[in-house]
Amino acid sequence: MDPIIRFENVHFTYPEGEEEILRGVDLQIEKGSFVAVLGHNGSGKSTLAKHMNAILLPSSGKVLVRGMDTADEAKLLDIRRSVGMVFQNPDNQIVANVVEDDVAFAPENLGVPSAEIRQRVDAALRQVGMYDFRMHAPHLLSGGQKQRVAIAGVLAMEPEVLVLDEPTAMLDPQGRGEVIQTVTRLCREKGMTVVLITHHMEECIGADRLVVMSNGAIVADGSPAEVFSQVELMEREGLDVPETTRVLHELGLPTETLDAESCARLIAEKLR
């Protein structure tokens, strides 16, 4: 299958910057997959995300979205429509005084007929579990609810890829759970391609694929269990690994499981 997003040897340096932020990234993202990108601050993971819908353009190399080169200005609108972005701070992404108006903002600007806007807004709000709040004022919602409204605003554009750049960094544990569950469901049930940029390792556990960035390059890429089992590499990168992986690793057991339940089963079997 053709990848929906393809990075070909992408290098990036800010116009006045001296340091190279991306140093030769090759990456293909399959349609319908849930890919988590983990890395510490300054690893280049947000810069990578901003290349996915032409907010930033490569200094050299190419980014292709559904085969369209992001450097091709004539394709810009198509690319932005295909790849929706959600950012860290929900307060910076909400523009209207009523939840449903906020979600309608993007389709209105795309010139979608009003009957269809109505239908898209309702569908988007249902998908993130915020339909009952459609007449509420966004500033009275919790952080997790606001972030779900922001996701609905992107969904109303009917994109094929949802890129989330640290969407949970400012949320409490409950809000974080809400956002991660929402995007996981969008991927599993609606076939949405999800790219989640984060520095919380626990948010990567349910992804199909985990990519670790360091110093502008990809240093690990595989299933979450495969990547976390490289305990020494993760420690060197200043990243956490799940306690389950750490314990299995130290007990010399296979580290292919991440949840406490199956990890406990493995250990209990060993003891028997």
Add this chain to the structure above:
Amino acid sequence: MSEIRVEALTHVYSAGTPFEKTAIENISLSIPSGQFVGLLGHTGSGKSTFIQHLNALLKPSSGTVYVDGEDINKDKKSRRAVKNKVGLVFQYPEYQLFEETVFADIAFGPKNMGLSKEEIEQRVHEACGFVGVEEELLQRSPLELSGGQKRRIAIAGVIAMRPGVLILDEPTAGLDPAGCRQIMDNICRYRRESGATVLIVSHNMDDAARLTERLIVFNRGTVAMDGTPEQIFAQPERLVEIGLNVPQSTALAMALREKGVQLAGSIYTHAQLMQALKGVGAC
């Protein structure tokens, strides 16, 4: 350095209006000088309302707060005096940086205390040392620094007042793992070297378990649990009931015990879990 005693503290927001809400109700507790306390509880449990009473930012609807034996709401003078004694670092304090230079920002608190120029200078340098801010940053604008640096500068601004009680509301929120570790190290170091009482509000159970001596768990405006990490994590089911996470090691220990593995003791760190596993012959 300073001790806190809270008696029957209740706070009602918007009393007498249709929006009336009791945020905390009848809380009594005392925190001895020099203790390192973690405050846990989910959003809306009352912990932020509670800490804002400890330096008279909020006035109790009823009840009394004593710092070093004095009622901090006795009169205007006591309300002002307690602000120098109890330093409060809010969530995302980097949004409150406003001066032109890092130096001026950190010096803002000491300056308002009416200290001499030399004394202010000394305190700024001392505070920088505690949080690991390099001296060459002092003349830069705080707005051009990284998120982690800004956060440390904001904390330094409170430390420069040499508070006897340092209270931090989620000091590591939004930082990456390396940034979290650095901030927590800075706080531990300040406490060790100054002897200050430290209260920290945290959603990170692993940090709370590892670093503090006492945990106070808030739930629906009251104190649901209060004890050493050992005592608190000996009853992980209660935490789960309240809707809080438990440290990852505790969760794994719970799953193992359910499978009939007889792990000894209260488990809330990786080392404890490995020790207990050793005890049953797993390694």
